[in-house]
Amino acid sequence: MSVQIFKLFSIFFPLILSPLLFGVINKTKAFFAGRKGMSVLQPYYDIFKLIQKENIYSQTTSSIFKISPVIGLICVYMALFIMPFAGIPAIFSFKGDFILLAYLFGLSRFFTVVAALDTGSSFEGMGASREVTFSAITESVFFLSLIALILITKEYSLSGISPYSSEKHFSIILPVMLLVSVAIFLISLAENSRIPVDDPNTHLELTMIHEVMILDYSSADLAVIQYLSSIKMWIFFSIIANILLPHTFYVSLTNIFYFFIIIFSLAVLTGIIESSIARLRMLKVPQFIIGAACLSLIAVILAFK
Amino acid sequence: METYIEIIMIILIICNLWLLAASRIKQCIYLVAFQGAMLGLLPFFQTGHGILPRTFIIVTGITLIKGFVFPILLTKALKDVKVKAEVEPLVSHSVSMIIGIFALIISLWLDERLQLPLTIESELIIPLSYFTIFVGLFLTVTRKKAITQVLGYITLENGIFAFGVSILSEHPWLVEMGILLDVFVAVFIMGIMVFYIEKEFDHIDADKLAHLRDWKIHKNKLFSWDIYHSEAEEESK
Numbered sequence: 001m002s003v004q005i006f007k008l009f010s011i012f013f014p015l016i017l018s019p020l021l022f023g024v025i026n027k028t029k030a031f032f033a034g035r036k037g038m039s040v041l042q043p044y045y046d047i048f049k050l051i052q053k054e055n056i057y058s059q060t061t062s063s064i065f066k067i068s069p070v071i072g073l074i075c076v077y078m079a080l081f082i083m084p085f086a087g088i089p090a091i092f093s094f095k096g097d098f099i100l101l102a103y104l105f106g107l108s109r110f111f112t113v114v115a116a117l118d119t120g121s122s123f124e125g126m127g128a129s130r131e132v133t134f135s136a137i138t139e140s141v142f143f144l145s146l147i148a149l150i151l152i153t154k155e156y157s158l159s160g161i162s163p164y165s166s167e168k169h170f171s172i173i174l175p176v177m178l179l180v181s182v183a184i185f186l187i188s189l190a191e192n193s194r195i196p197v198d199d200p201n202t203h204l205e206l207t208m209i210h211e212v213m214i215l216d217y218s219s220a221d222l223a224v225i226q227y228l229s230s231i232k233m234w235i236f237f238s239i240i241a242n243i244l245l246p247h248t249f250y251v252s253l254t255n256i257f258y259f260f261i262i263i264f265s266l267a268v269l270t271g272i273i274e275s276s277i278a279r280l281r282m283l284k285v286p287q288f289i290i291g292a293a294c295l296s297l298i299a300v301i302l303a304f305k
Numbered sequence: 306m307e308t309y310i311e312i313i314m315i316i317l318i319i320c321n322l323w324l325l326a327a328s329r330i331k332q333c334i335y336l337v338a339f340q341g342a343m344l345g346l347l348p349f350f351q352t353g354h355g356i357l358p359r360t361f362i363i364v365t366g367i368t369l370i371k372g373f374v375f376p377i378l379l380t381k382a383l384k385d386v387k388v389k390a391e392v393e394p395l396v397s398h399s400v401s402m403i404i405g406i407f408a409l410i411i412s413l414w415l416d417e418r419l420q421l422p423l424t425i426e427s428e429l430i431i432p433l434s435y436f437t438i439f440v441g442l443f444l445t446v447t448r449k450k451a452i453t454q455v456l457g458y459i460t461l462e463n464g465i466f467a468f469g470v471s472i473l474s475e476h477p478w479l480v481e482m483g484i485l486l487d488v489f490v491a492v493f494i495m496g497i498m499v500f501y502i503e504k505e506f507d508h509i510d511a512d513k514l515a516h517l518r519d520w521k522i523h524k525n526k527l528f529s530w531d532i533y534h535s536e537a538e539e540e541s542k
Contacts, residue, residue, distance in 0.1 A: 171428045174311040179318070287326065287399050294322055294402045301410055305428070 003088060006251045010085030011077075018234040019043035019227065021267045028271025043230065050223035058216055060120045068115035069217065069224040075108035076228045079235055084159040086259035087247045093159035098146050101158065102139055105191070105232070109135055116213035127212030130282070134197065134209070137289045138187040141296055145180045145187075148299035149243065152176055158239075162247035172302055179299040181240045185266065186292035188236035190285075192229060195274040197285050207279070237263045307427065309350045314429045316343050317467070318409075321440045324460065325401040329390050330452060334379045337459050340437075341371025344463055347430075347470045363481055367466070370489055375459060382496040383452060386503035393449045393510075401447065408439035423472055430471040437464030451502055451509040455495045462488045 023040035030037020039045075057065065082097045084090045090097075113132055116124040149161040152168050163177040190197040193210035202208055214225050241262040245255055280288055320340040327333050345367030348360045394401060412435030421431065441461030445454050462484070469481060503509050 169428065170307065171311055174308065175315050175318070175429065178312070178315050182319070290399050290402060291322065291326055294406055295319070297406050298318055298322075298409060301406075301413065302429075305413060 003250060006088050007085070007091050009088065009256075010083055010090055011080045013085070014080055014231055014234045014238075018230040019047060021233050021237070021263070022226075022230055024264055024267040025271040025274065028268050029275045032272065032275035043226065047223045047227055050218075050226070051220050053219035055219045055221065058119055061115075061118050061216070064111070065115045065118045065216070066221075068111035069221045069228070071111045072108035073224050073228045073231075075104040076231045076235070079104045080231070082158055083235055083238055084242050084247065085238070086241070086252075086256040087162075087245055088251060089159035089247075093157040095156040097157050097159075098143075098161075101235075102142055106135075106139070108228070108232075112213055119216045121216070123208075123212050124215060127209055130209045131213060134190060134285055134289065137286060137293070138190045141183060141187050141289060141293045144293060144296040144300060145183045148176050148180050148296060148303045151300065151303035158242070159247070161243075162245075163243060164246040168303075172305060176299045176303050177243055179295050179302075181243050183292045183296040183299065184236065184240050184243070185269075186295070187289065188233065188240075189270065189273070190289060190292075191236060192233045194270055196277060196280050196288055199279045202279075207282070233267075234263065237266045240266060307350075310347065310427045311429070313343050313347055313350070314427065314433055316340070317433050317437060321437055321460075322402055322405055324440060324444060324456075325405045326398045328392055328398065330383060330388075330392055330450070330456075331380065331390065333392065333453065333456050334376050334383070337456050337463070338372050338376040341375065341459065341463050341466075342368045344467050344470070345371060347467065351470070366482065366485055370485060371459070371463070374489070375492055378492060378496045379452065379455065382499050385500050386452070386509055388450060388452070388503070388509055392453055395447045395449060395512075401443070404443060405436075405440060408443065409436050412436040412439060421472075427471075430467060434464045434467035434471070437461075437467060440464075449510050449512050451495075451499045451511050454511060455492060455499065458495070459488070459492065 020040060020043070022043040023038075026042065027037050027040050079101050081091045082093060082101060084093070109131065113128040116128040146161065149163065150156060152163060152166040152173060153161050155161050155165065163173045166173050189195070193200055198209040198211070199207065200211060202211065214222065217225060238259070241259050244262060245258055317340060320336050320343075324333060324336050324340075327336060345364055348363055351360075396404070409432075412432045415435055416432040419431075438461055441457050441459075441464055444457030444460055446457075448454060448457065465484070466481075469484070499509055506513070
């Protein structure tokens with residue numbers, strides 16, 4: 001019974017804590033730039049500020065433009081229901097739920113892209129084309145990584161594919177676990193439009209990918225988009241945390257503690273990466289994703305061994 | 306202890322792939338050095354036969370030479386020859402990485418076929434040492450500059466060392482030290498060689514060295530290198 005209630009953690013914590021990830025990333029970047037930086041709570045202030053503002057829509061847009069942020073939020077929110085939380089199984093888990101996860105993200109991306117095309121701006125069309133190109137490759141990397149985990153655990157749901165439940169030898173499990181974590185971290189940088197792939201702060205039209213698609217949004221819609229992208233980042237980081245942590249199937253405080261430690265240290269790592277390397281050239285991005293694909297491919301090969 | 310071996314193995318895989326993808330020579334130098342230093346720590350975690358005094362000598366020797374002396378020598382050579390910072394591969398970086406994956410598959414297959422008469426602490430050391438050897442060979446063949454070929458050579462040696470260290474208990478340490486000395490001398494000489502190649506021909510592009518011969522058509526007439534040099538001297542006067 002108690003586990004049933006604690007399962008609600010998996011939707012409760014991300015809703016409250018996910019904007020904090022952006023705060024932590026910004027604080028890390030400020031630390032490396034030698035600035036004091038804005039407060040860790042700044043993303044929350046931004047969201048509240050944006051909600052109070054007036055909505056302005058371009059005259060060329062149709063209703064798709066208006067509903068797409070909400071659909072995106074719903075998709076990401078539904079994804080939370082199938083995500084396990086710190087070893088506690090998810091609220092819903094069934095065979096192949098990771099495919100649902102990938103396609104929920106796909107649906108939210110589809111509506112972002114369609115809304116960007118709806119504005120009729122050529123820049124947004126360019127961003128949409130780039131977003132679709134890169135996400136087509138990252139999706140395959142995501143599946144490859146999960147295939148490696150499925151091969152060693154023989155489980156088909158996100159709540160079950162903990163490498164610790166595998167019967168294989170430890171010298172296979174550990175490399176697979178770490179390689180898959182690195183690969184998923186790399187594609188999470190691509191999916192969440194972070195620095196080696198896309199710069200969340202840039203407003204140069206020629207280099208933007210994700211930012212260009214949301215240029216026409218204002219007020220509450222923009223707040224929804226920022227909020228959903230933070231939840232998306234939380235989901236990717238919690239996939240990594242769930243791979244690295246043993247699944248306990250009961251509530252363990254140490255596990256929950258380590259879960260938060262892993263998620264926020266990944267945010268710090270993202271901040272370090274953003275402050276230490278420059279954005280890749282657009283032509284180099286597929287090469288970056290192929291690198292991640294190679295890592296997950298090696299994990300698959302080792303899992304067969 | 307096994308955990309540390311596995312972590313070193315993963316670092317080895319990532320270093321190999323990164324070497325295939327790296328586009329800067331300096332980055333490659335640091336990667337090879339890091340890989341060598343990490344492999345140097347390997348004997349510590351081979352607890353099957355206990356930590357012997359000779360393990361300390363091997364660990365300090367390898368880590369010092371591969372982790373510090375080689376990168377210093379090579380960065381010095383790189384600074385002296387003033388070449389472009391890019392690697393200039395004959396095969397593109399993405400294709401190199403995919404070929405790396407095939408090399409891994411082949412090395413795992415080789416490991417299945419080749420039954421060694423010893424027990425090894427980790428299942429992965431032997432296939433990954435083959436993988437490192439293959440990557441080293443591939444780097445030597447497909448990178449244009451002489452200095453990147455030296456890096457391929459060191460990677461190759463790293464693979465041989467990883468293979469050797471897994472059978473360290475059966476294997477006299479003098480052999481290990483002898484190999485290390487050989488490699489050290491080789492890299493030392495190659496560093497100097499690269500400098501002289503650059504001094505003589507104004508580039509270290511190994512591709513163009515294939516065109517070296519006694520007679521060459523230049524300005525529509527046959528001439529030997531001696532004439533060319535004497536002409537050049539005259540021009541400079």
